Amino acid sequence: MKSIKNLLFVCSCVLLLVGCEQTTPTRISVIFDSDTNNELDDQNALAYLLFNQQVFDIKGITTCATYNGGDIDSHYNEALRVVKLCDQENEVNVIKGANNNFDQIKTTISKANFDGYEAVNFIIDEAKKIKGEKLQICAVGKLTNIALALVKAPEITDKIKVIWLGSNYPDKGEYNQENDVPSVNFVLNTNVEFEMLPCRYGALTGTDGVKIYKATIQEKIAGFGVQLNTTVKGRDGRDYTNFGDYAVTLFKNAEYYLDPPSHALFDMVTVAIMKNPKWGQKTVIPAPVIKNGVWVDRPNNTRKIIIWENYNADKMLDDFFTTLKYPHLTAFQ
Template structure:
């Protein structure tokens, strides 16, 4: 079976870190071309540092990390230290990474890599604000038909918002970027809060990770346990949603998820509903479907898959 060629665009972030670890543990299925970083959960210097820290945890300093956009296309940056801490990785041991940042801007790397590869062979996986992806599509419209698929974590419809009553964080931070990506014509898969809130950490699920006979399994359990504290306070529920790890699980085993091809539009004009993803679930608008919008997940299957990936790491 040929491996998926993936560029993972990220803003680590606790759940991002767990997702990156799982992705690095799936090297038999995924050819990770690079991590590209964006400002989101914390500012760009920290997301770029944190991505390299995670690579070093996994013993993969060979994975190139490219820093991207330090602010949204048109708006001031909104961050999420309340969920991820001031470092983005609060609650777990961090260090100053030895591996360097690459010299090129992430957007230029994305454009050049897509242009150089056979069309339809590279999947983009953004799990933070969509600024890098939107800017690449805007600077180089010719790359859109070259992308195999964009699999993204973002949006919410049935579950409500987690940064405002109407909006999910990644889309809220840069709604103009999300609108560009959703209007690009590229095949899209969306993993919104509607599905990620179904895949929650729990004591037995974290215990399975903590029992792995390596360093990264217990580390991932600690990461998710720290992420969980915010969500228990916010939602009154036990277990943190596995937002970004769900993207990795979908890449590796799409059959764990189900949803519907629908039209999704992003609200950019309203102060009240900035970043809301308007999902035409029943096809009443007449607008063509532009995304596979996932709403159901096999949570136990997702955690079993993540555990299998983490078990392959040091």
């Protein structure tokens, strides 16, 4: 009888261990693709991602240049600055991507050192490594690097999922879209899994509805993040020892809207919706296309995409602020 009890005890322990192993969460494999020097939402989104490594397995940070943020070196340097401020310089690689747009580059991708080759090749290589899941690309700038990767290596189409902060769909305009419309149309006309988070300026249904109030910035952000033993020089030339203090200076130069004054955290929403899809509403639609700057729906298109809207701004912002205060830099911390 004693031996039977021992056997049952051992079996119970084995089942418990197996159960624990099965419930261990799988981190999301992600590349963050960003025009990091454009404004301030890219930096906050990147810090939010870096401080959520219990959720995300970050393969790297790829950069692209848009017209407000200078050339690719400026965007690369800003991304590297944020990585340093988050104490991840030796853990997460930053890679230079496209300076110019899709149409200017696509005919040159057979050359070894075409514009953006480092980021494009990195995306391709990481996608090919993926087994049993898709590499997710959190794209918060123009889609040039991703479109070029799909042109150069169409075999990765089924290996990646693109989550893009861009457009004002169904209305026209929006910064990321207008920086490279041909890359948007190219991606929409492939079979790559694609999700789009429209900004919708002035509307609560888009990412513009997830705002931080000017009066709360100092309280919610200043001093938070990892405290460094060394300093990192900001783009304003001053020295910083944590991301929060640097982010506050970015907000000082921002434009504020409405009353009370607020500023949208567009790009952060993309990371938040990847972390918890329950914080937004998704709709599957036939992939539209942009013609002469205007969205044209294609109701008979068999190629489908997802549109995200109607976000739970309070939960997203609460999680963002909590993450800055209590960052997770390792898996399952």
